[in-house]
Amino acid sequence: MEDQKIPQVTAKRLPLYYRYLEKLHAIGKKRVSSAQLSEALQIDPATIRRDFSYLGELGKKGYGYNVNYLLQFLRDFLRQDEVTNVVLVGVGNLGTALLRYNFYRSHNTKIVAGFDNDPAKIGTEVDGIPVLSMDRFKEVAELHNVEVVILTVPASVAQATADQIVEAGIRGILNFTPARLNVPPNVRIHHIDLTTELQTLIYFLKKFPVDEESETAREMDEAHKN
């Protein structure tokens, strides 16, 4: 394993770079500097250069980065040519919206099925994606080599569902429920907690009401920015 040393935060930014480079490539731009990337992505240029430097010496002094080369490099690094199959569990409001979200077109991630326990939903399709009974989870997951689940069930059944999908061999969960899931250490969970995000945003606004004159307020705001 060559690349163990890439910081977590850097790994999270790589898809961002990748996406923007695709855009640059599409409009025919040949070169780009860390300053330009910084402008577009609002990330400090030193941070950008540092991020790339973890992957190798990808730029050239006095020139910047070659868009095609960098794009290709990131494509390989992020394995953007492999399609990853995922499934979604919990076809409620949010689940349905995500089934329609079409991660696939742009990002080589394909939702092959949705799962739910509501008999009214089982057997239907959302945007061409079949909704199946949880009874068939393991079978379907194994058939499609699925290792990642998008979890959008109600909080009350989150843990039980997690147990079931982990038992079926799932290794990654994108958890939209507020529950903190208990899983074996080899299963990776990323949380997206919509309520908390909204609350935290509101918290900062309430605690630090901006007053146009105050330089302090602006600094603080900066310091706390995502």
Place this chain on the structure above:
Amino acid sequence: MEDQKIPQVTAKRLPLYYRYLEKLHAIGKKRVSSAQLSEALQIDPATIRRDFSYLGELGKKGYGYNVNYLLQFLRDFLRQDEVTNVVLVGVGNLGTALLRYNFYRSHNTKIVAGFDNDPAKIGTEVDGIPVLSMDRFKEVAELHNVEVVILTVPASVAQATADQIVEAGIRGILNFTPARLNVPPNVRIHHIDLTTELQTLIYFLKKFPVDEESETAREMDEAHKN
């Protein structure tokens, strides 16, 4: 401003604590220790104690934390008794799902309206929330004292929409679009980038395939955990 020193990460965890304390309160639990909270929320107990210590000396040695007291304290601190009005802009798949999500019941955050430019949607309701034309944005935002927007428009119009809502006096944006918005420094943006989250999760799984025997893999996994 007394509480400028609360670390950003702590602020993000406070709603988590609050939510769990509500649960404990509901089942009649009177006291709780940082170890118990740690178990439930999967946050290191020292981190939890440190978080609370920013707010004051809320616990008692040899006893732990009084659930009612702590809950009340956090309620005040997080201003959970004030209702915050927000609006949602972009009533597509995701937007519709979020309108139905009902942040309100549990968290004193009320979506008072959705906005869109599609004539077919304008004038309809989603779960009792009216969908209005963007022409009326400023008027309605001012009427309801709205300072926060949930932004779920297509990426292509994200910046233009942001300009418009900022111009109308909005101070916080929960940005679900992949666009990195350019806004004045007094406007706070929190990003929720669904595609990137999924990609990052997949990246970690691909790069660090778990091999049951390898202690290193497990450590790394731990180190990279969200």
Place this chain on the structure above:
DNA sequence: ATGAATTTGTGAAGAAGGTAACAGATTGCG
């Protein structure tokens, strides 16, 4: 060809966050 302008990669410093470890306070058992 020359020199000014650009721009990277990185060393060094600093900021932010996490956690081990423990003194001191309190509880609660016997």
Place this chain on the structure above:
DNA sequence: CGCAATCTGTTACCTTCTTCACAAATTCAT
């Protein structure tokens, strides 16, 4: 009551991430 068990608050340290600042390489204009 007395003593072991419990549990906080915090000090000290460690890790992770960010950013400044600059030498070195390259480009570009003239």
